[in-house]
Amino acid sequence: MAGLIKREDIDEVRQRTDIKEVVDGYVTLKGAGLGTYKGLCPFHDERSPSFTVRPQVGRYHCFGCGEDGDVIAFVQKQDHTSFHEAVEKLAARIGYELRYEDGGTGPNREEVGKRQRLLDAHKIADEFFRAQLLTPGAAEGRNFLFGRGFDRAASEQFGVGYAPQGWDALLKHLRGRGFTDQELKLTGMFSEGNRGIYDRFRGRLIWPIRDIAGDTIGFGARKLYEDDQGPKYLNTPETTLYKKSQVLYGIDLAKRSIAKDRQLVVVEGYTDVMACHLAGIPTAVATCGTAFGTEHIKIARRLLSDDGSGGEVIFTFDGDAAGQKAALRAFEEDQRFTAQTYVAVEPTGADPCDLRQSRGDAAVRDLIATRRPLFEFAIKATLRRHNLDTVEGRVAALRESAPVVAQIRDAAIRPEYARELAGWLGISVEDVSRAVGVAMKRAAPGGPAAPGTLAGAPGQMASAQSGAVQAGSAQAGGPGVAAGPTSGAVPSYQRPDPRDPVASMERQALEVALQESALLGGGIWERFAAARFVTPAFQAVHDAMRASGPGLIGEPLRWVEQVMHEVPEPLRPLVSELSVVPLPASTAEAVQKYCKDILSRLFELQITRVKADKMGQLQRLDPAANPEDFQRLNRELMMLEMERRALRSDA
Structure with missing residues (x-):
């Protein structure tokens, strides 16, 4: 398998890919101002479009739910793929040959x-x-x-x-x-x-x-x-x-519901998938001529654990011996992912398609609703092989079922099932717990992880993707505003008052600087870099711009990407929002005029602040004692006033 994709190739794919063309494949976009497009958000239900795409900076942002990112993030979230796979897919789309850190290459043209x-x-x-x-x-x-x-x-x-x-x-x-x-x-x-x-x-x-x-x-x-x-x-x-081991029939139709409901229902056939969906179970999928295995579990992880929370996987099996065997095979695979796992068994042997045909949609929904934990099903399946009416049968059942309980690695769940097993066998809890303990000691220390593993809290699925969870989303107190510091080193940023005219002007200046960065060329950059912002969140974004330097201002995608990298993590959603919000102009000429006016207002505000500071110095100065300083300050004030008038004249 190829290693990490080279960073410069990732940047190149991001640069060459038109985010609007990609998003258009999933969302109907309509113009919403010059160079800006809007549509209904694919990540949450809404009636009025708040999902905004700005191709010039290569980003999208939903003003409803706060989802944001670049074209790679969009493909990741929409198709539930890894970062690596999303880059490869986009590279294939534009015919770009990727290079890898281990010296390998991706698919050539x-x-x-x-x-x-x-x-x-x-x-x-x-x-x-x-x-x-x-x-x-x-x-x-x-x-x-x-x-x-x-x-x-x-x-x-x-x-x-x-x-x-x-x-x-x-x-x-x-x-x-x-x-x-x-x-x-x-x-x-x-x-x-x-x-x-x-x-x-x-x-x-x-x-x-x-x-x-x-x-x-x-x-x-x-x-x-x-x-x-x-x-x-x-x-x-x-x-x-x-490749049948990597395919789930119906996944294209079910993926959004699976991700939304945190539920995956695994059935056995194509008509079963159809029956479930039509009966109101839109999370159903089926394997294609093979058992539910490791590669299928990887797909389940992506869909169920995007935010690190738990989900549930429900297997539907017939009540016959073959169905029980399939369920036990699923138990063996359960070690590989940590969603809560259930089995839905129809005692008559009817599959969802037959069930819907004979008893209607409600019967299919009831089948799923009456699911049983896979642990319970697996244990009882071993008990059914023994005559529990005899002492010998109960002892034999304990010997076979204790290792099953021992494979449950979650320390909170395992003793509870030991108690359940004691009740089912009519044997003391102490004897069953002792047998389970012996079975645990017999397990090979270097062997595979035990089935039923729940990494972390019960029911919590291990995240399938690496990377920290982004703090300060729109839901956490407004776009770009962190609900609080994520650690002692991260400051808290308050939501700017929209009625504050200075904060409003500062926001507009940052929108212009992010979206029309080419206007910062020449001597404008020095003025912009020297500016100071009253609003702490906006000052932090401005600091990130200064840290990014003027080298990328002519490359909008890389410019925004670098600012996103430099800004404190809680403010990344704010940068994303500022980079896509439509500017109030409908023509290229109007955009240019608007941007220049906003920057002029920012610079004029800076001049006014400097003038006020120097005027204070002048008033505190004794002209007789410090004639040279007095004359210098007067000259500086005169120059500042001339600069202010020139800005107004240009505007």
């Missing part, structure tokens, strides 16, 4: 082009299959869906399609769209025989399998006809795009 061709082929195939579902030849497929309670709207919502029974319907379609057989072989949508390639999916219902960003990367197919000798379900084989 040729590889990026090949990947995009594969994605294009899948997108076209997806559209082809969906169109085929509406044809007369797909009647059997439509009947299958209708018979399971899915109407046309449901099929369209989940992109269900149909693969014709012929051998080359899709092949001809993609060839007609300019794809070569060599390219098509790499998609996994075709098999190869003596006469060349032919359609892999024939006479089947088709479900598009998409990644978390919504790109179709494979397909799942269900057979419809009795003369089909193939398996009941047939998926895309492993390809460059499709």
